Amino acid sequence: MAKEEKKSRWPRIKNKKAFHDYEILDKIEAGLELKGSEVKSLRKGSADLNAAYARIYNNECFLIGCKIEPYKEATYNNHDPERKRKLLLHKAQIKRLHTKLEQKGYSLIPLAIYFNDRGTAKLELALARGKKKYDKRAAIKEKDLKRDMQRYAKY
Template sequence: MTKKQPSGQKIVSKNKKAFHDYHIDQTFEAGIVLNGPEVKSLRAGKVNLRDGYAQLKNGEIFLYNVHISPYAYATHVSQDPLRVRKLLLHRREIKKLIGKLHEKGIALIPLKIYFIPNGKAKVELALARGKKLYDKRAALKEKESNRDVERSMRRNE
């Protein structure tokens, strides 16, 4: 599941379901505090972002419910795969998020985890609003109609 991006990012995992379940308002890039075997597992692509979310606690942002599988060849005792992980953001970004997160219906969710060229793992977070069922249906209809138009355009050429 790893891909090379033109900017040198190596994407480890994407949360594709997030775009279906949420309206994405704004994105942030954050570092993530990991231990050695977790980094190895990330490089192997053993991560699941589907149920993950981030929360503010004591002026810091923490990542919850992100499953990083234990590294098979680790020599010491492995950590809990669902442990809470601290995210590294600038103080001004955290202050910006504090105001936004107190609004009703806003969630902070991870969109993707990737490595930048110097080897550090980063998480792309999004301020998101949950979609209603009718919003999801409308999005699927629009996507389907765009696909039909695309097909007809290809046939006519």
């Protein structure tokens, strides 16, 4: 049987376009270095991952383009919504990702932000290759066929 996932009381923020635009090759869980108001906003579920990606600078991994809305109840020193956020990874993981990213066509894409059992924010990061237009069409056609087969199996 499949492992049952515990229901978290905080929302799981997903990058819905990632599976449509990219072919996912490898998944990694990374921690996020966040400010207090960013954590509060994430717990409310107000973040956007659709335009986000990750880069490696000076043996450190950063999340770029992730928009976390400012927390309305925060004080005067609220966070910048689109700042670069450091990802917490081991050096060996960063080195392995860096060697794969040097190959043409690979990129680091965030799939989801969620809170684990201990309440810390985690990012599901994927090593991915961009899909061509005909690959996207084939994937849509395959999903439609699968859906039709399930529909006909009911009757």
